[in-house]
Amino acid sequence: MEQAQLSIDGILKSMAQHAVNAHELTKKASDILLEPLNTAISETPYEIVYQEDRVKLKHYKPSGPARLGKPLLMVYALINRETMLDLQPGRSVVQTLLDNGIEIYMIDWGYPTRKDRFLTIDDHVNGYMDNIVDFILERHEIPDLNLMGICMGGTFSVMYAALHPEKVHSLITTVTPTNFDTKQGLLHVWMKKMDIDRIIDAYGNMSGDALNAIFLLLNPARLMIDKYVGFAENMDKKEFVENFIRMEKWIFDSPDVPGETFRQFVKDCYQKNLLIKNEMELDGKRVDLRNLTMPVLNFYGKYDHLVPPESCEVLTSAVTSDDTEDVCLETGHIGIYVSSRCQQKFAPKIAEWLKERDTNRTKATDLIPNKVKTTQTAKRKRPAANSQAAS
Amino acid sequence: MDEQQTEQNGTASMMSAWMKSVTDSWNTMGQMWLVASKTMTESDTPTNGNGSDPLGLMGSFLKSWSGFASTLSAPDSIQSGMNGVGSNLESILQLTQTRVENYLDLQRAWMEKLGKTQDGAKSYNMKNMNQDFFKNWHDLYETEIKQYLNIPQLGLMRFHQERGNQAIDKFNSLQSVLAEFTFLVCQPIEKSIKNLQDRLAGMADEGTLVEDTREYYRLWIKILEDQYMQLFASNDYTETLSKTLVCLAEFTSAKDEVLEAILSNLPIPNQKEMDELYRELYLLKKKVKKLEQAKN
Numbered sequence: 001m002e003q004a005q006l007s008i009d010g011i012l013k014s015m016a017q018h019a020v021n022a023h024e025l026t027k028k029a030s031d032i033l034l035e036p037l038n039t040a041i042s043e044t045p046y047e048i049v050y051q052e053d054r055v056k057l058k059h060y061k062p063s064g065p066a067r068l069g070k071p072l073l074m075v076y077a078l079i080n081r082e083t084m085l086d087l088q089p090g091r092s093v094v095q096t097l098l099d100n101g102i103e104i105y106m107i108d109w110g111y112p113t114r115k116d117r118f119l120t121i122d123d124h125v126n127g128y129m130d131n132i133v134d135f136i137l138e139r140h141e142i143p144d145l146n147l148m149g150i151c152m153g154g155t156f157s158v159m160y161a162a163l164h165p166e167k168v169h170s171l172i173t174t175v176t177p178t179n180f181d182t183k184q185g186l187l188h189v190w191m192k193k194m195d196i197d198r199i200i201d202a203y204g205n206m207s208g209d210a211l212n213a214i215f216l217l218l219n220p221a222r223l224m225i226d227k228y229v230g231f232a233e234n235m236d237k238k239e240f241v242e243n244f245i246r247m248e249k250w251i252f253d254s255p256d257v258p259g260e261t262f263r264q265f266v267k268d269c270y271q272k273n274l275l276i277k278n279e280m281e282l283d284g285k286r287v288d289l290r291n292l293t294m295p296v297l298n299f300y301g302k303y304d305h306l307v308p309p310e311s312c313e314v315l316t317s318a319v320t321s322d323d324t325e326d327v328c329l330e331t332g333h334i335g336i337y338v339s340s341r342c343q344q345k346f347a348p349k350i351a352e353w354l355k356e357r358d359t360n361r362t363k364a365t366d367l368i369p370n371k372v373k374t375t376q377t378a379k380r381k382r383p384a385a386n387s388q389a390a391s
Numbered sequence: 392m393d394e395q396q397t398e399q400n401g402t403a404s405m406m407s408a409w410m411k412s413v414t415d416s417w418n419t420m421g422q423m424w425l426v427a428s429k430t431m432t433e434s435d436t437p438t439n440g441n442g443s444d445p446l447g448l449m450g451s452f453l454k455s456w457s458g459f460a461s462t463l464s465a466p467d468s469i470q471s472g473m474n475g476v477g478s479n480l481e482s483i484l485q486l487t488q489t490r491v492e493n494y495l496d497l498q499r500a501w502m503e504k505l506g507k508t509q510d511g512a513k514s515y516n517m518k519n520m521n522q523d524f525f526k527n528w529h530d531l532y533e534t535e536i537k538q539y540l541n542i543p544q545l546g547l548m549r550f551h552q553e554r555g556n557q558a559i560d561k562f563n564s565l566q567s568v569l570a571e572f573t574f575l576v577c578q579p580i581e582k583s584i585k586n587l588q589d590r591l592a593g594m595a596d597e598g599t600l601v602e603d604t605r606e607y608y609r610l611w612i613k614i615l616e617d618q619y620m621q622l623f624a625s626n627d628y629t630e631t632l633s634k635t636l637v638c639l640a641e642f643t644s645a646k647d648e649v650l651e652a653i654l655s656n657l658p659i660p661n662q663k664e665m666d667e668l669y670r671e672l673y674l675l676k677k678k679v680k681k682l683e684q685a686k687n
Contacts, residue, residue, distance in 0.1 A: 010602040018604065114665070118673040127680070186623050193633045195640075202640035202647075204666070218623070220576075221616040229608070 028236035037238070039245040042083040044094050046106070050135050054110030055128045057135070058082075060098055067101030068358045070145045070169050073136060074106040075129065075160075077152035078257045079211055082106055084250055084337055085150070088243070091338050093347045100351035105136055107153075109255065117204040117259040122282035124261060125160050133160075133167050146354055148172040151307060151333075152265070155275065158315065159282060162291045170357050171292065172350060174299040175333055177311040178289075178318070181273040184308035186218050191270035196263050206262040208254030218305060247338070276318055292319035297353050298326045299346065304333040325353070407465075414460040421453030525571035532567055551652060558649045561642040565635075572635040575628060579618035586618070587611045 050057035074094075076082035085106070086094040097104055107129070112119070119127075136145055147168045149157025154176025161168040182188050200206065216223050234240040274280035280287040296319055300312035309328060316324040327349060331339050336346055424446075540560040544552040587610060594600050601607075622628050651661045660668075 011604070014602045015604060114662075115669050115672075117666070118670055123677075183624075189624060190629055190632060193629050195633060195637050198637050198640045202643045217576075219616065219619065221579075221612055221619055225615075226612050229612075 025233075025236045029241075032236065032238050032241055037242050037245065039242055039249060041088060041246050041249055042086045043089065044086045044092060044098070048108075049105075049139075050132060052128060052131060054112060054116065055132075056108040056110060057132050058106045058108055060094055060104040060106065062098045062101050062103060064101060066103040068103065068146070068354055070142055070358070071103040071105055071136060071140060072097065072146040072148055072172075072354065073133065074104060075147070075149045075153035075157050076107065076109070077150060077154075078109055078112075078124070078261065079152060079208075079254065081250065081253050081255070082108055082150075083253070084334070087250065087338055088246055091340070091343060093337055096343065096347035097351055100348070100355075102351055102354060105132070107132060111255045112205055112258045113256075114204050119258040120260045120283070121156070121159070121264050122285075125156050125282055126163065126285070129156065129160050130164065133164070137167065143167070144169040146170050146172070148174070148350070149176055150174050151176060155265075155269070158289070158292070159275070159280070159287045161294065162287045162289055163282070163285060165291045165293055168294050170295040170297070170354065172297045172299070172353075173312075173315060174346075175301055175304055175307045175312065175336060176298070176315070177269070177307045179273065179276045179311050179314040180270045181276075182308060182310040184310050185305060187214075187306060188270065188308075188311070190214075191266055194266060194270075196266040196271075200259040200263045203259070205256035205259045208256050211257070212252055212254050215306070276314055278318075289315070289318045290320045293321050295323035295353075295357050296321050296325070297350070298324070299336060300326070300328055301331045301333055301336050302328050303331060303335075306333040323357075410460065414457060417453065417457045417460055421450065421457050424450050424453055525567060525574060529564070529567040529571070532563060536563075554645070554648050554652060558642070558645040561638070561645040565638040565642040568631070568635050568638045572631050575622065575631055579615060579622055583611060583615040583618050586614045590614070 044060060046058040046060045048056050049059045074082070074085065076085065086092045089095065094104060094106070109124075133145065133147075137143065144167050147157050147161060147170070149155065149172070151174070154173040155178060157171060158173060158176065158178060161171045180188055180191075231241075231244055234244075268274045268280055272279075275287065276289070278286070278288045278290065296316060298312060298316050300307070300309050302309060304312075313326055313328075316326050327345075329336055329342055329345060331342050336342050427446075537560055540556040542556075543549075544556070546552075587607070590610065591600070591607070647662065651663060654661045
């Protein structure tokens with residue numbers, strides 16, 4: 001077989017063409033970068049209806065009447081911000097669900113400071129989350145609601161549903177780690193040997209910047225080099241630049257994680273894997289996944305390198321509900337929310353699934369006033385639990 | 392014996408004469424100083440005896456020194472000193488010998504320590520630098536150098552000195568571990584470039600080289616990604632990462648202690664005090680919530 005000839009002038013021609021393209025690209029890019037760009041995120045209108053310390057509750061109303069009897073409470077992780085769910089028009093899980101007539105409440109965990117370093121997982125789950133759930137139930141005069149958790153927020157939602165099953169009508173988990181005994185994800189490998197006590201004792205909270213650095217180190221070739229090469233190659237396209245900057249805004253918007261919460265999460269989950277073994281305790285209360293008797297819908301990403309499928313897929317076999325479903329999407333950890341392909345599968349699937357399991361409708365006229373800027377919460381006397389939800 | 396005695400007597404008289412001339416010169420100087428000081432003080436404004444008199448003090452000192460010198464220059468004193476030289480020679484020799492031996496012992500200990508640092512000198516060869524270089528340096532620091540920073544301090548400032556030493560110690564540990572971590576993280580870049588070059592050579596042999604330079608970039612990125620994945624899954628990396636984070640945390644704690652000691656001199660609360668306050672607030676809030684729940 002003859003060897004293909006590689007002509008020097010061919011290479012030089014190609015390089016010259018690249019240089020010309022680069023020059024034109026740079027000219028266009030500088031025009032784009034210097035003009036006003038629409039990089040706002042989380043633009044879907046909402047109202048803050050409840051606040052306790054740094055934690056706020058956002059309320060999104062569908063444009064038309066709500067088509068579900070129970071609202072959906074979304075619980076994001078403490079790492080990064082819940083704005084991912086409403087990144088931009090056309091890539092907004094929140095908007096898609098609203099368009100399907102689902103009323104949404106979303107927890108905004110805020111920006112923890114050193115004052116919050118002693119808050120534990122129990123404070124978040126049985127404190128803030130429980131108070132928020134009670135507020136919503138009282139507001140709508142319903143006995144239970146739909147709960148959706150994302151990533152670490154999903155882990156919290158699983159714990160909450162196991163401890164308060166009577167208040168959860170259905171549970172949706174997305175890219176939620178529940179089984180931490182796997183070597184598939186690098187985080188799982190690294191956390192096993194982490195001396196978390198030393199780190200938290202020294203720093204108080206787990207720094208958001210440190211977490212960012214760790215996530216970048218998961219794949220520095222792609223996340224620190226190739227990503228920006230890709231940006232450089234496409235920065236003459238305004239839409240691309242705007243989308244890119246929105247993602248950058250979100251990715252590096254990392255609050256600190258309260259120290260005691262992070263300590264327990266690493267020790268009890270990553271290192272001892274207590275949750276899936278039904279041995280995890282929050283302030284002495286055992287989290288037993290067998291209490292999850294409500295319908296469970298579990299999403300995860302096939303190519304998720306942060307929370308690999310092995311970490312997510314075990315949940316549905318650990319619960320005692322007879323209405324469970326696993327959905328594995330061909331995407332990564334973040335792509336499940338932002339990839340245009342998944343936009344057609346993810347949120348519509350949730351809407352459809354919720355509607356199939358919907359019960360009584362909300363009394364929209366009887367909503368109680370907002371509870372903003374309050375630090376006191378009064379436990380409501382709940383109506384009798386719905387027998388369907390309890391079974 | 393007579394000759395020795397004659398020699399000693401001759402030396403003693405020379406010494407005596409010399410001491411006498413020294414004493415006389417001091418006496419003369421002292422007298423001149425006293426006259427000068429009297430002249431100066433007479434022209435000054437009277438002080439009613441309450442002011443200090445440095446010139447007078449100087450004069451008194453010279454007077455007492457000249458008296459002392461006169462005593463020394465007396466032949467009897469000089470004779471007894473000369474007689475004592477012989478018997479004190481042994482003591483002087485012993486003193487000198489002990490000091491020299493002590494010095495030699497110290498020097499021997501230093502040489503031994505230095506010798507230990509030269510063990511495994513091959514691993515310090517920059518030409519064949521690998522992870523062992525950093526590990527050995529870290530071990531050397533831990534075994535040979537760190538101990539000096541852990542010597543207990545004495546005196547009023549001992550706690551501050553110890554804190555400072557600890558901060559220095561942790562800083563040194565952090566530097567060595569950080570260097571190892573950085574070296575490790577840079578390894579895939581070096582390997583990927585070498586790997587790429589080998590691949591390009593192979594492609595050239597097969598005649599499959601392409602003209603689009605972007606393809607070579609994509610190939611390199613893929614190789615680099617694979618190298619990093621291999622590294623990150625290794626035990627070496629996990630342990631080094633863990634060690635680095637621990638050293639960083641330890642240095643931060645040690646540094647914070649030094650800063651807090653400095654800040655304690657200022658009228659502001661420090662981080663420890665604020666943390667105690669936060670903890671109390673947190674526990675109080677929990678108590679209040681429990682009480683509210685019990686009440687309802």
